Amino acid sequence: MPDMTLEAHGAHHIAPDIHGQNFWAIDRPFQDLLSLYLEPALLEHMTPHFERLGALAGNRLDDLAQVADKHPPVLNPRDRFGRDEDWIDYHPSYREMEKKSSACTP
Numbered sequence: 001m002p003d004m005t006l007e008a009h010g011a012h013h014i015a016p017d018i019h020g021q022n023f024w025a026i027d028r029p030f031q032d033l034l035s036l037y038l039e040p041a042l043l044e045h046m047t048p049h050f051e052r053l054g055a056l057a058g059n060r061l062d063d064l065a066q067v068a069d070k071h072p073p074v075l076n077p078r079d080r081f082g083r084d085e086d087w088i089d090y091h092p093s094y095r096e097m098e099k100k101s102s103a104c105t106p
Contacts, residue, residue: 019062024054061100067093 018026034043071091079085 018058021058022051022054023057024050026058027054056100061097064093064097064100067091068097 024031038046068091071093073091073094074089076085076087076089
């Protein structure tokens with residue numbers, strides 16, 4: 001018979017919170033994978049960029065994502081006069097995440 005105790009099904013199986021950590025620095029399997037697919041010179045050139053992005057993802061973007069999760073987008077199908085308008089209100093955290101992600105793309 002399977003073990004039905006709380007230890008087997010409780011919060012012990014939830015991944016730890018890694019907020020505040022550099023996502024690049026803690027993702028050793030991804031680093032190993034890139035070392036297989038990228039030329040050593042390219043990997044060396046890209047590593048400072050990956051470190052910067054990893055720090056951004058583990059800190060500011062994580063903060064914004066937590067706020068955005070609590071304030072989902074709101075669809076406004078009509079204006080106050082009943083006309084079909086269909087616009088979406090986004091929390092400012094969404095907009096800041098968009099700006100940060102567009103600043104990271106070449």
